[in-house]
Structure formats: C-alpha cells, structure tokens
Amino acid sequence: MQPELDVVIVGAGFGGMGAAIELKRQGLDNIAILEREDDLGGTWHVNHYPGLAVDIASVTYSYSFEPNPYWSRLFAPGAELKRYAHHVADKYDLKRHMEFGTLVEAASWDPDDQLWRVRTGDGSERTARYLVTATGFLSQPHVPEFPGIKNFTGTILHTAAWKDGFDFTGKKVAVIGTGATAVQLIPEIAARADSLTVFQRTAIWVVPKIDFAIPAVVQQLFRRIPLTQRAARLVNSSLLELLMVFGVLHFKQVKPGNRLAARLAKAHLRSQIDDPELRRELTPDYDFGCKRPTFSNTYFASFAKPNVTLETSGIARLEADAILAADGTRTEIDTLVLATGFNLWDVNFPAFDIVGRDGRNLGKFWRENRFQAYEGVTVPKFPNLLSLNSPYSYSGLSYFTTIEGQMKHIARLFGELRRRGQHTFEVTEAANDAFLDEVTDRLQSSVFYNGDCSTSRSYYFNQHGEATLLRPASTLRTLREMNSFPLRDYEFS
Structure with missing residues (x-):
C-alpha cells in the first residue's frame, strides 16, 4: 500500500518547522504538519501572558541559518518570536503543509504496509511513510488539584x-x-x-x-553585514556554553x-x-543548575x-x-x-499514544525500561519514527541548538536512505544501548548526580529520579556527533 503522505509532523512550533525544512531539503514535499492549536508557533503561540520574553538572548534563540536582524531587544518579547515563526513559515513555504485545530490522539506502525497510521481527534486516519513528533517539552500544562x-x-x-x-x-x-x-x-x-x-x-x-534595546543602527548593521550578527551569536553562545558545560555538566x-x-x-x-x-x-x-536558572x-x-x-x-x-x-x-x-508549569514525564513523553513494531507502546516502554532514545531522536522497534522531544535530546541552553542538531541527524539519515534506494530505517538495539550507557556515564559528573538536587523539584528529573532530559555534551560535540553518527547503527530496508 502506498501511504497518503511522505511525512506526518505533529507540532507546528520551531521543532516541527525545523524538521519540515530539512525534510523538504531531502526531497520530501508531501508533508502534513498537524497542530492542535489554531496557529503556528508552539510555545510562542500558546503563551502570551504579560512580561513574556525569551530567557536566552535573541541572537542565539533563533535558527542560525535564518537570522533575524530586527530583534528590538537583546531578550526579545514573545510577540516578536511569534512574528519570527510566521516569517520562517512563509519563507520556507511551510504554511501550505499545516493543518490547525487537529489533535493527534494515536499513531501505530503497520508492519504489513510499512507505514504509520495516524489517528486524529475527529476520528479520521492518515497514513504516512514517516512520523515526526515535535510536540515540544513544555506542551502539557500542569494544573494541580488543590483542595477546594x-x-x-x-x-x-x-x-x-x-x-x-x-x-x-x-x-x-x-x-x-x-x-x-x-x-x-x-x-x-x-x-x-x-x-x-x-x-x-x-x-x-x-x-x-543584561538586557537593552538594540539600536536601529545595529539592526541595520546586522542586516547589511550578516557576519556581525553571527559574531554576536558566537559570543553569546559561548557564554551560555560555559554556564552549561562547566557549571552544570562538569560540576x-x-x-x-x-x-x-x-x-x-x-x-x-x-x-x-x-x-x-x-x-x-x-x-x-x-545547587545552582539542578533546576533551570533564569534571568x-x-x-x-x-x-x-x-x-x-x-x-x-x-x-x-x-x-x-x-x-x-x-x-x-x-x-x-x-x-x-x-504558574504551575508543565507535566513532562507523566503525559508528555510521548504526548500521544504511539505503538511501534511488535506492539511496543512507546510511553509504556519508557516508563518500564528507562527513558531512552538514540541520539535523542530514534528508538528501537519504532521504524521511521523521529521523536524530537525525547530523553537526552535537549542540548545546550537554547532550544535551537537541539533543533539544528536534529536537523543534521535527519539529513545524514535520509541521505543514506536515498543513497541505498530504501525507505525504512530503524535504530538497532545495540546502538541504542551503547548510547544510553554513554550518556548515563557522562552525566555522572553533572550537578544532577554530584550536587545536592534533593529539594529542587526540577523537571530535569523524571519520576524515577533520573536526569534524562539533557544531552551531556557541548554544542560543538553534539552537532559533530549528529552529523557523523555511524550509519551501521541503523538497519535499512
């Protein structure tokens, strides 16, 4: 059976848009981006409370390949991130792929037809060769049941x-x-x-x-000489890297x-x-870093x-x-x-029911066998699934570091599929186990296991007390590994 779609992407935030941009570069254009909200932007559409702004400098909190020279402040207000999201969607021709008000309830792998069956809230079903979950880390609001x-x-x-x-x-x-x-x-x-x-x-x-308005003359400089904005991004990213790598990961x-x-x-x-x-x-x-600090x-x-x-x-x-x-x-x-935050580990990993090969349920597998994902992207027995908000996927302090690393992974993986003339990939159990062992070992030096985090109530920790959200590596190492992982770690068919 031929699927209706090449790809279903769940989520129209920056993660889903980044995946769509890369997949289109790889020659896949029959894409549906399904979004439960009524507009794109993810976090920056859902959140619009007073005072909303980025907590990572705007020159870093954006795609490196699509800089915006017109940020009004070093830490831009949320409305500007929403406008930036629309700019990206327009420039990369993503809006024609988007369907809003569409809640994905479940997805299951069909081993006979080698495709994903994706069921939505209206009872309809879509079939796709590939499934990408880009539902974000902070997408399920937490509302405690306070007495009374x-x-x-x-x-x-x-x-x-x-x-x-x-x-x-x-x-x-x-x-x-x-x-x-x-x-x-x-x-x-x-x-x-x-x-x-x-x-x-x-x-x-x-x-x-350290926030300030960015003068118009600087915005024009960024527009006319993009190298200056890349330099500003490098400086800011380096400072964040020092905070993350030395303050948190190498505590x-x-x-x-x-x-x-x-x-x-x-x-x-x-x-x-x-x-x-x-x-x-x-x-x-x-200790500092057990819970995400802020400015x-x-x-x-x-x-x-x-x-x-x-x-x-x-x-x-x-x-x-x-x-x-x-x-x-x-x-x-x-x-x-x-302001009670979001529920990550109980309902967000994954955000909907996903069943792979041999009836393996992703949420149940994670909760019963440790949270894990090879390179923070793929999971054994889930062919043709790219799970962007997965354990050990978050790299650095800017979410765009994570997104662009995953885009590199997608490019390498689909480039190999195309070279082989094949259509199905699945990470091997051995590669997944080796990656899990490696990141677990690396994290032993972090503040999560060497510091005092017992009272932090941090969303970095899952219900088993493991810090399985962050990828314990520098940005440069992450991007290098995402662009050079051994292709033998996947089985192609």
Missing part, C-alpha cells in the same frame, strides 16, 4: 491559557508557582494589583539580566564555577532585598514592594474568596494565577 479549588468563585488564570487584556488594577491576586514563567509575570502583576501573594514551593536561582570537575554562579545570584538578591529573612526564603537550598532584574525587587507578600508554608486549601496556607494564614483574593 472548585469552590473558588473568583477568576482563575493559567499562564498557558491566558486571557488577553485582563486588568489586575485593584485586584487581590495570588500567584502559585515561582518558576521561569512566574519570574517574568510577577513583576507585571505587582505593578498593578492592590495586593499580590506569591505562594512559593521551591525558590529559583535568578541572575541579573564534579569545576565546582568553583558553579559556586561562582550561585554567589552571583545571591549578590543579585542581596542588592534588591534588605530583609534577611525574606532573602533566606528566596534563596534556593539546592531577571525586577523579580526580587517585586518582593520589596509593600503590596507583595511571599508565602512559603504551602497551601492547605482554597475557599470561595481566599487561600488558606498550611501555617493557618488566610489570604483573601479575587484572582488566582496558576
């Missing part, structure tokens, strides 16, 4: 389902969560609300944000570097908060305002017009903001 939350009669906002134009002026607000999203949002609310209570379970490491060998980053964050906190008890509550009790010049300063209170005792229950803290403190509120 159904009794609350005020407004509830989740950061991933924001109500545009909502006015906090005169409101009594509670924010639950102090992750990277909350760090951006809390200063915006604090500037407007009558009162703001922040419920913190885990403190976050925050370092100064055992370079502990002073990690300690220096922590001291910088503590000095930043001390410069904005005079109250020693408040500083203590805002200081993480785990802000206004987050700590918000807690020095008279209308802002930090609550760290936990939540006992919600009432119709209040939150009762675990220490008995009752806080009257009319607006509840959930």
Whole structure:
C-alpha cells in the first residue's frame, strides 16, 4: 500500500518547522504538519501572558541559518518570536503543509504496509511513510488539584491559557508557582494589583539580566553585514556554553564555577532585598543548575514592594474568596494565577499514544525500561519514527541548538536512505544501548548526580529520579556527533 503522505509532523512550533525544512531539503514535499492549536508557533503561540520574553538572548534563540536582524531587544518579547515563526513559515513555504485545530490522539506502525497510521481527534486516519513528533517539552500544562479549588468563585488564570487584556488594577491576586514563567509575570502583576501573594514551593536561582534595546543602527548593521550578527551569536553562545558545560555538566570537575554562579545570584538578591529573612526564603537550598536558572532584574525587587507578600508554608486549601496556607494564614483574593508549569514525564513523553513494531507502546516502554532514545531522536522497534522531544535530546541552553542538531541527524539519515534506494530505517538495539550507557556515564559528573538536587523539584528529573532530559555534551560535540553518527547503527530496508 502506498501511504497518503511522505511525512506526518505533529507540532507546528520551531521543532516541527525545523524538521519540515530539512525534510523538504531531502526531497520530501508531501508533508502534513498537524497542530492542535489554531496557529503556528508552539510555545510562542500558546503563551502570551504579560512580561513574556525569551530567557536566552535573541541572537542565539533563533535558527542560525535564518537570522533575524530586527530583534528590538537583546531578550526579545514573545510577540516578536511569534512574528519570527510566521516569517520562517512563509519563507520556507511551510504554511501550505499545516493543518490547525487537529489533535493527534494515536499513531501505530503497520508492519504489513510499512507505514504509520495516524489517528486524529475527529476520528479520521492518515497514513504516512514517516512520523515526526515535535510536540515540544513544555506542551502539557500542569494544573494541580488543590483542595477546594472548585469552590473558588473568583477568576482563575493559567499562564498557558491566558486571557488577553485582563486588568489586575485593584485586584487581590495570588500567584502559585515561582518558576521561569512566574519570574517574568510577577513583576507585571505587582505593578498593578492592590495586593499580590506569591505562594512559593521551591525558590529559583535568578541572575541579573543584561538586557537593552538594540539600536536601529545595529539592526541595520546586522542586516547589511550578516557576519556581525553571527559574531554576536558566537559570543553569546559561548557564554551560555560555559554556564552549561562547566557549571552544570562538569560540576564534579569545576565546582568553583558553579559556586561562582550561585554567589552571583545571591549578590543579585542581596542588592534588591534588605530583609534577611525574606532573602533566606528566596534563596534556593539546592545547587545552582539542578533546576533551570533564569534571568531577571525586577523579580526580587517585586518582593520589596509593600503590596507583595511571599508565602512559603504551602497551601492547605482554597475557599470561595481566599487561600488558606498550611501555617493557618488566610489570604483573601479575587484572582488566582496558576504558574504551575508543565507535566513532562507523566503525559508528555510521548504526548500521544504511539505503538511501534511488535506492539511496543512507546510511553509504556519508557516508563518500564528507562527513558531512552538514540541520539535523542530514534528508538528501537519504532521504524521511521523521529521523536524530537525525547530523553537526552535537549542540548545546550537554547532550544535551537537541539533543533539544528536534529536537523543534521535527519539529513545524514535520509541521505543514506536515498543513497541505498530504501525507505525504512530503524535504530538497532545495540546502538541504542551503547548510547544510553554513554550518556548515563557522562552525566555522572553533572550537578544532577554530584550536587545536592534533593529539594529542587526540577523537571530535569523524571519520576524515577533520573536526569534524562539533557544531552551531556557541548554544542560543538553534539552537532559533530549528529552529523557523523555511524550509519551501521541503523538497519535499512
């Protein structure tokens, strides 16, 4: 049987678009990009809360082959990332492949016809030779079942389902969560609300944000002489690389570097908060890097305002017009903001049901046999599947490092398919096992296993206590390995 499509890509964010660009370069044009939302952009479409911006400098947080010289700031606001996504989709002719409002529920490998059968929420089925999952790492919002939350009669906002134009002026607000999203949002609310209570379970490491508007003359320089923007990207990427490689991945060998980053964050906190008890509550009790740190010049300063209170005792229950803290403190509120993050390991790996050869269910396999993926892309017994948001796939601090590494892997893999005149690939068990052993061994030097991460509640760790999200390698090493993996690691047919 001939499939209807060459490729089904699930997800129209930057990962899915990167895969589509590379596959089109490889001569595959019969592509469907299925997206559950009503527009492209992934994270940058779903999230549009006040204060949203990149937390990696814009010159790095973009495709290296498609630089944007017109970023307004070093850390561009979210709306500019959304416009950049549309620019990429237009330039590389991706929009004609996209279908919005299409929820993929399941996919299964048909061994007889050697194709994937992809079922969507409307009950229809598509067949494709290749399946690419690009559903993102942060695509399934986490909404804890707080006791009494159904009794609350005020407004509830989740950061991933924001109500545009909502006015906090005169409101009594509670924010639950102090992750990277909350760090951006809390200063915006604090500037407007009558009162703001922040419920913190885990403190976050925050370092100064060297942000500024990019002058028009610099934008024109980037446009006219692209080499200057590539140089800026190289400098910024190198600084991020030092933070990731030496501060996180090689914690055992370079502990002073990690300690220096922590001291910088503590000095930043001390410069904005005079109250020693408040500083203590805002200081993480785990090592720097156990949980993704973030950048802000206004987050700590918000807690020095008279209308802002930090609550760290936990939540006992919600009432119709209040939150009762675990220490008995009752806080009257009319607006509840959930900055409670995303569920990675329970429902996001994978984001829908995938069944491969011999009936192997991907989610069940990962949970029962360790989370694993060869080069963070492919899994044994899942022929013709490219899983872009997989264990050990995230490289560096900019997601575009991951995307472009995977594009190189796709180019090498499909180039070999074309050379052989074949259509099916599957990574071998031996290659997968060897890669898993290698990355597990490399991670033993990281802060995750040599530092104190016991209280971090970090999404880097899965439910088994393994740090299986990050690929333990430098950017240069990752890109080199993705472009030169042994072709014998795959079986072709």
